[in-house]
Structure formats: C-alpha cells, structure tokens
Amino acid sequence: MCSSSKWLEITFWVEFIGFFLSVSSHFILIYLILEKPKATFGNYKYLMISFSASGIFYSCLNFWCKPNIHLSETSFAIFTILKTSGVSQPIGVVLITLYCSSYAMMLSLLSVQFFYRYTSVISPLNSTRFSRKTAPFYIIYVISFFNIWALLTYFINGPSNMKNQEFIPAFQIEYCLGPTDFSYIGAKYYYFENEIRRYHWPSFICIFTMSSLMCSTFSGLSYFGTCTFKTLKKVGLTSYGSKELQNQLFRTLVVQTIIPTIFMYFPVSCMFLFPMIGLQIEQVAIFIPITVSIYPCLEPMVAMYCIKDFRHRIQGSSLMFRVLITLLLNIPVSDILTCSTVTRIQVSSTQRDSFF
Numbered sequence: 001m002c003s004s005s006k007w008l009e010i011t012f013w014v015e016f017i018g019f020f021l022s023v024s025s026h027f028i029l030i031y032l033i034l035e036k037p038k039a040t041f042g043n044y045k046y047l048m049i050s051f052s053a054s055g056i057f058y059s060c061l062n063f064w065c066k067p068n069i070h071l072s073e074t075s076f077a078i079f080t081i082l083k084t085s086g087v088s089q090p091i092g093v094v095l096i097t098l099y100c101s102s103y104a105m106m107l108s109l110l111s112v113q114f115f116y117r118y119t120s121v122i123s124p125l126n127s128t129r130f131s132r133k134t135a136p137f138y139i140i141y142v143i144s145f146f147n148i149w150a151l152l153t154y155f156i157n158g159p160s161n162m163k164n165q166e167f168i169p170a171f172q173i174e175y176c177l178g179p180t181d182f183s184y185i186g187a188k189y190y191y192f193e194n195e196i197r198r199y200h201w202p203s204f205i206c207i208f209t210m211s212s213l214m215c216s217t218f219s220g221l222s223y224f225g226t227c228t229f230k231t232l233k234k235v236g237l238t239s240y241g242s243k244e245l246q247n248q249l250f251r252t253l254v255v256q257t258i259i260p261t262i263f264m265y266f267p268v269s270c271m272f273l274f275p276m277i278g279l280q281i282e283q284v285a286i287f288i289p290i291t292v293s294i295y296p297c298l299e300p301m302v303a304m305y306c307i308k309d310f311r312h313r314i315q316g317s318s319l320m321f322r323v324l325i326t327l328l329l330n331i332p333v334s335d336i337l338t339c340s341t342v343t344r345i346q347v348s349s350t351q352r353d354s355f356f
Contacts, residue, residue: 002173002174002175002176004174004175004282004285004286005174005175005176007286008068008081008175010290011066011068011286011289011290011293012066012084014289014290014293014294015062015063015066015289015293016063018059018062018293018294018295018296018297019059019060019062019063019293021297022055022056022059022296022297022300023056023059023060025297025300025301025304026052026053026055026056026059026296026299026300027056028300028304028314029048029052029300029303029304029310030049030052030053032304032310032313032314033045033048033049033052034049035313036309040309042120042130043116043130043131044113044116044117044120044130047109047112047113047116047130048113048303050109051109051110051113051299052300054102054105054106054109055106055296055299055300057102058099058102058103058105058106058296059296059297061095061098061099061102062099062292062293062296064085064095065080065085065095065096065098065099066080066081066084066085067079067080067096067099067289067292068080068081068175068289069271069284069285069286069288069289070167070170070171070174070184070186070285071271071274071275071280071281071282071284071285072166072170072275072280073275073278073279073280074166074188074189074190074191074275074278075163075166075167075186075187075188075189075190075203075275076186076187076271076272076274076275077163077167077184077185077186078096078099078100078184078185078186079096079167079171079182079183079184079185079186080092080095080096080182080183080184081177081181081182082180082181082182082183083181085183087183089180089182089183090183091183092182092183093154093158093159093183093184093185094154095183096153096183096184096185097150097153097154097158097185098150100149100150100153100185101146101147101149101150101153102146103149103264103268103292104145104146104148104149104210104213105142105145105146106260106264107145107213107214107217107260107264108141108142108144108145108146108217109142110217110221110257110260111217111220111221111224112138112141112142114220114221114224114225114228114257115220115224116130117224117228117250118224118225118227118228121228121231121232121250122227122228122231145213148209148213149210149213152206152209152210153185154185156187156202156203156205156206157185157186157187157203157206158185159183159184159185162188162191162200163184163186163188164179166188167184167186187200187203187206187207187272187275188200188203189203189204189207189275189276204276207272207276210272211269211272214265214268214269218261218265221257225250225254225257228250229250229254232247232250248306248307248308251306252302252303252306252307255302255306259295259298259299259302260295260299262291263291263292263294263295263298264291264292264295267284267287267288267291267292268288268292270284270288271284271288
C-alpha cells in the first residue's frame with residue numbers, strides 16, 4: 001500500500017464536513033445580518049455579507065477541488081485527484097488556480113474589514129470612505145489580489161516538464177496515482193543539472209511576490225487593529241451602546257484574525273518556506289489541507305458568538321425549537337409551562353440586553 005494514501009481519504013472526509021459546516025453557518029450569519037436594520041451596522045453590514053459570500057465561494061471551491069499537499073526537500077505541490085473532483089487534467093489546473101486565488105481574496109477582504117473598523121473608531125466623520133462612490137476602489141483592490149495570485153499560480157507555478165520529472169514518480173510511490181490521475185500546481189526551488197544544484201528563479205520570484213502580499217495584509221491587520229484597540233480603551237465614544245458595539249465588532253475581528261493566522265497564514269508559510277531551506281516534514285503536508293478546509297466554518301461561528309445580539313437570537317431560536325419538540329412529544333403540562341416561562345424570560349432578556 002502507498003505510504004500516504006490513507007491520508008488522502010481522511011482529508012476527503014474532513015473537507016466534506018468542513019464544507020457542510022461552512023456553508024450552513026455562513027448562510028445563517030447572512031440571515032442574521034439581513035435581519036438587522038442598516039442603522040445597526042451601517043455600511044459594515046454589506047462588508048460582512050461580502051465576507052460571508054466570499055467564504056461560501058471559498059468553501060465551494062475547496063469542496064470541489066479537494067486539495068492535497070505534497071512537500072519535498074526542493075519543492076511543494078498542491079494537487080487534486082481527478083477521480084474525486086470529476087474534471088479533466090487541464091481543468092483541474094484551472095480549478096486549483098481559482099482555489100488558491102480565493103485564498104488571497106479572503107485575506108484582502110479581511111484587511112478591508114479592519115480598515116473599516118479603524119476608520120469608524122479613529123475618524124468616524126470620514127465614514128464616506130465607505131460609500132457607493134468608494135465601493136469600486138475596494139472591489140478593484142480585492143480583484144487585484146485575486147488576479148495577481150491567479151496569474152502567478154497558473155503561469156509560473158503551473159505544471160512543467162521539470163516538475164513532472166519529480167512529481168510523477170513521487171505521486172506513484174506515495175499516493176498510488178498515475179500521471180493522468182491528478183492535476184497540480186507547485187513551485188520547484190532547486191533542480192540539478194550535471195549533478196550541480198541550480199536555483200529556479202521564477203519559483204523564488206513567484207513565492208516572494210505571494211509572500212509580500214500576505215505580509216502586506218497581515219501588517220495592515222496589525223496596524224489597524226492596534227490603533228483601534230488603543231482608541232477604544234483610551235477614548236470614550238458618544239454613548240456606552242456605541243462603544244459596546246464597537247468592542248463587540250472589534251473582538252470579533254481579533255478572533256477572526258487569530259483563526260486565519262493559525263489555520264491559513266502559518267500553514268501556507270510553512271509550505272512556502274520548508275522546501276526553500278531543504279526541510280521535509282511529512283506531518284506538515286498532512287496538516288495543511290485539513291486546516292484550510294476547517295478554517296471557513298470557524299469565521300461565521302466566531303461572529304455569531306462574539307456579537308451579543310446574534311448570540312441571543314440563536315439561543316432564543318434554539319429554545320423555541322426545544323419547546324416545540326416538547327409539545328410534539330406530549331411532555332406533561334407542567335414541563336411545558338416551565339419551558340414557556342423560561343422562554344419568556346429569555347426573550348425579555350434578549351430584548352433588554354441587545355447591542356445598545
């Protein structure tokens with residue numbers, strides 16, 4: 001049996017579960033956002049919806065592509081098994097390219113969210129920075145990240161004869177996959193010519209550019225987040241309710257940044273760096289596709305927990321569902337009355353203790 005084939009099956013089921021949880025939780029979050037009046041969140045409402053819609057798009061591509069990672073001492077590859085993705089080999093390369101580009105799109109949207117929170121707290125009078133007139137700028141910004149990543153992935157990290165000479169035998173040994181059973185994209189940092197190791201500069205330039213994009217978004221998150229945090233702690237806003245809402249939204253963004261740092265930034269950085277320094281750790285190749293498939297379902301769950309009104313709304317709906325089940329199962333009247341009392345208390349508490 002091939003040495004790593006069992007992990008392909010484990011990754012498949014993790015990606016399936018991650019897709020279901022991600023899509024369902026994102027749709028619930030969108031419903032909760034649309035339920036609130038625009039005055040509650042302002043234009044940030046549309047930014048939150050855009051982020052959730054992008055999360056659904058990312059999850060769908062992840063589920064369709066079902067990416068796996070291969071690492072060696074000189075290269076890395078992101079590949080999809082054509083039997084499970086149901087596409088031809090050339091389309092498989094395009095599919096992986098779109099999936100990788102959606103990763104960059106998610107990072108750019110996250111940086112826009114932090115910039116919005118920074119603007120609304122530091123300089124609320126400049127809220128016109130987020131309006132219909134400025135929307136095209138942010139759309140171009142996100143699309144630029146997507147397109148740059150796609151072009152680099154497809155034209156530089158795409159398949160080549162040099163990469164085939166390494167990947168085809170390795171995939172046959174480790175995954176029992178023939179040359180026509182998979183599609184891949186990847187970088188090969190070094191190759192040997194007449195037993196002399198040489199640098200493959202296009203791969204270095206490509207990964208350097210991608211790493212620069214990642215660092216720019218992460219630097220923006222750190223700067224805007226730090227400034228927002230200091231202002232919320234130091235300066236009181238016009239009302240307690242406004243400050244409480246800002247704190248809730250900021251806590252949500254902080255946790256939503258820690259999650260991709262652990263599940264996206266760190267694994268991808270390891271994938272880029274380890275082959276560059278000649279380090280091969282099999283567990284990392286197993287770890288990366290699992291973490292990136294779990295990541296999308298965590299983001300909406302954080303928002304639904306950290307934002308108080310969303311949390312109370314879900315708790316109220318869950319309680320009403322339990323009461324309905326109690327009625328359908330013909331539980332004694334005393335138990336029904338107890339459930340009804342608890343429901344009224346919960347609903348009144350939710351109405352009293354909302355955002356403001």
